[in-house]
Amino acid sequence: xxxxxxxxxxxxxxxxxxxxxxxxxxxxxxxxxxxxxxxxxxxxxxxxxxxxxxxxxxxxxxxxxxxxxxxxxxxxxxxxxxxxxxxxxxxxxxxxxxxxxxxxxxxxxxxxxxxxxxxxxxxxxxxxxxxxxxxxxxxxxxxxxxxxxxxxxxxxxxxxxxxxxxxxxxxxxxxxxxxxxxxxxxxxxxxxxxxxxxxxxxxxxxxxxxxxxxxxxxxxxxxxxxxxxxxxxxxxxxxxxxxxxxxxxxxxxxxxxxxxxxxxxxxxxxxxxxxxxxxxxxxxxxxxxxxxxx
Amino acid sequence: xxxxxxxxxxxxxxxxxxxxxxxxxxxxxxxxxxxxxxxxxxxxxxxxxxxxxxxxxxxxxxxxxxxxxxxxxxxxxxxxxxxxxxxxxxxxxxxxxxxxxxxxxxxxxxxxxxxxxxxxxxxxxxxxxxxxxxxxxxxxxxxxxxxxxxxxxxxxxxxxxxxxxxxxxxxxxxxxxxxxxxxxxxxxxxxxxxxxxxxxxxxxxxxxxxxxxxxxxxxxxxxxxxxxxxxxxxxxxxxxxxxxxxxxxxxxxxxxxxxxxxxxxxxxxxxxxxxxxxxxxxxxxxxxxxxxxxxxxxxxxxxxxxxxxxxxxxxxxxxxxxxxxxxxxxxxxxxxxxxxxxxxxxxxxxxxxxxxxxxxxxxxxxxxxxxxxxxxxxxxxxxxxxxxxxxxxxxxxxxxxxxxxxxxxxxxxxxxxxxxxxxxxxxxxxxxxxxxxxxxx
Numbered sequence: 001x002x003x004x005x006x007x008x009x010x011x012x013x014x015x016x017x018x019x020x021x022x023x024x025x026x027x028x029x030x031x032x033x034x035x036x037x038x039x040x041x042x043x044x045x046x047x048x049x050x051x052x053x054x055x056x057x058x059x060x061x062x063x064x065x066x067x068x069x070x071x072x073x074x075x076x077x078x079x080x081x082x083x084x085x086x087x088x089x090x091x092x093x094x095x096x097x098x099x100x101x102x103x104x105x106x107x108x109x110x111x112x113x114x115x116x117x118x119x120x121x122x123x124x125x126x127x128x129x130x131x132x133x134x135x136x137x138x139x140x141x142x143x144x145x146x147x148x149x150x151x152x153x154x155x156x157x158x159x160x161x162x163x164x165x166x167x168x169x170x171x172x173x174x175x176x177x178x179x180x181x182x183x184x185x186x187x188x189x190x191x192x193x194x195x196x197x198x199x200x201x202x203x204x205x206x207x208x209x210x211x212x213x214x215x216x217x218x219x220x221x222x223x224x225x226x227x228x229x230x231x232x233x234x235x236x237x238x239x240x241x242x243x244x245x246x247x248x249x250x251x252x253x254x255x256x257x258x259x260x261x262x263x264x265x266x267x268x269x270x271x272x273x274x275x276x277x278x279x280x281x282x283x284x285x286x287x288x289x290x291x292x293x294x
Numbered sequence: 295x296x297x298x299x300x301x302x303x304x305x306x307x308x309x310x311x312x313x314x315x316x317x318x319x320x321x322x323x324x325x326x327x328x329x330x331x332x333x334x335x336x337x338x339x340x341x342x343x344x345x346x347x348x349x350x351x352x353x354x355x356x357x358x359x360x361x362x363x364x365x366x367x368x369x370x371x372x373x374x375x376x377x378x379x380x381x382x383x384x385x386x387x388x389x390x391x392x393x394x395x396x397x398x399x400x401x402x403x404x405x406x407x408x409x410x411x412x413x414x415x416x417x418x419x420x421x422x423x424x425x426x427x428x429x430x431x432x433x434x435x436x437x438x439x440x441x442x443x444x445x446x447x448x449x450x451x452x453x454x455x456x457x458x459x460x461x462x463x464x465x466x467x468x469x470x471x472x473x474x475x476x477x478x479x480x481x482x483x484x485x486x487x488x489x490x491x492x493x494x495x496x497x498x499x500x501x502x503x504x505x506x507x508x509x510x511x512x513x514x515x516x517x518x519x520x521x522x523x524x525x526x527x528x529x530x531x532x533x534x535x536x537x538x539x540x541x542x543x544x545x546x547x548x549x550x551x552x553x554x555x556x557x558x559x560x561x562x563x564x565x566x567x568x569x570x571x572x573x574x575x576x577x578x579x580x581x582x583x584x585x586x587x588x589x590x591x592x593x594x595x596x597x598x599x600x601x602x603x604x605x606x607x608x609x610x611x612x613x614x615x616x617x618x619x620x621x622x623x624x625x626x627x628x629x630x631x632x633x634x635x636x637x638x639x640x641x642x643x644x645x646x647x648x649x650x651x652x653x654x655x656x657x658x659x660x661x662x663x664x665x666x667x668x669x670x671x672x673x674x675x676x677x678x679x680x681x682x683x684x685x686x687x688x689x690x691x692x693x694x695x696x697x698x699x700x701x702x703x704x705x706x707x708x709x710x711x712x713x714x715x716x717x718x719x720x721x722x723x724x725x726x727x728x729x730x731x732x733x734x735x
Binding site (some may be wrong): 034044046047048049050068131132135136146148151152153154159237240241242243254256258259260261 | 558730
């Protein structure tokens, strides 16, 4: 084993040297805190206390019995499904629009992508203002008696936040869809046109199946982002009213930094990690199957 | 040509890298805004050694006041340098990091987490310090600073209050006066409702404002009759469910919600509520004294007062919640504890107390300091004189309970949890929080 390592070093030492800084940063800022988190999730770490006791699976058992955690799970999943499906549909639509040979498509592409470069917290604050004062003023101008309480109504608040997230992230998925569309060789489209295929048939029977690996990849990307969402509920509603918009990440923040229950918060963040990992693995297996078919 | 441009771009980009570097060395933690103010000393003799003391807090408004206090301190003790460090962005998290890494400031403000930090062994006990006699007794005795065993871990500097702001002119225009009993209170709300005026400005979009409204309700309703309710709850003598005061408090909270800007309460934030009240669109607002600043910015001459919330037909039960707010503690790991104590001694003098009160627009915790930073202060002083204040509310609660309590309030108001389930939930959350903050020791 040692001989092998020495052989590799002799041959590639300069490449290894270039890698060391990045790998060190990765270990220090990612691997090491992760391992520490796993350790602390099995302890009763709290607040400023220095002595920490090992309590086994107590935190995890508590999480499964925690009604509030269950609510945040439901909220996060409602939000994720809403944003993933609607967001991807919208991005695909935008990509199709930009893909058509219309004048000003470059400008349109820039405009659609612009929200994605904005800071999430700023987007959150601006949209709270839109959902609040702007919506109220609009209702007054249109002489409507009552205005919709976008962020105050606990039934629709999470979807209002979802709309903001879709607005912010649609451009990103759109770019990936554009790349996918442009990868479809024009020969196939021409052949379909010659065979007399209508626009609908071309889209549903040819473009969509060829796009399926791109669609699944976008779903994976949006899934991981949605399940971890934190900035939007924090800046728009602080998780309220009650627990109506408290996502898992926001719950972890409240537990760890406001209630000082750092051990329990770490356990829940490990659970979140496992949830995202399982969903991602499942979606990737699905992606591989689709790629095989294509 | 291309080469020159690319070299220029690299130069400019690397410049921004260096400027970012120098910024982070000035600020202590990335992204936070801190400023270091040091007042240096000049040492003629070498009899007393030069000592540096670090002062850490998160009260941006107090920075200038502390500058003046440090200057005064240096005329008395020229050999002690006090370096002030203000962190406004999440001071609690920054303090926690400093305690964990051992870079502990000599004097610091714990905010509301005095007991948690004391349990970690980071604080010097101040119980028998002679200068504590200059501080109001009720301030020191508050569970925020003195634990159940009688040990004092922080010295209170100022006090604030939470109650119901009321617009004297608006009430008078409608033939009303500040209500003293519960039935008068309901009558005022009904009269205003018949004239389509919201009785209360509510900014429930910011969830902490709901807590303020509930504090103004439960402080007189529960702690006004039993200052040591927390101890009774911990020993099992009392519970949320079997204490009549909690039912009164929650019913009063519902009253405030029903007679306020109910439809837009959860869409309006704290600033919106303050401007609603300041512009005379609502007659009253349940809040803390700190709301005076935004109100005065909009309406500097508005004739307003602050009162306690009525809880019965006896006017004497209507109490304003007055509580000590800012405090200072001394690190147990400091090498200059004697010098730190000298600084606290200066903070407890009448002159500094008056300076603090006038600049911060709050009540000084020092005995005998008059407060005329605002016309409203006269109202509060009168209430204090008549004994119509209650100093206890949520300051003695264990830290994990606070956010749980805050979450329950909107669920109660929106009808998702009725009063019995609400009180039951609070009972369970309290017991859980108690074991958490005590177990790891």
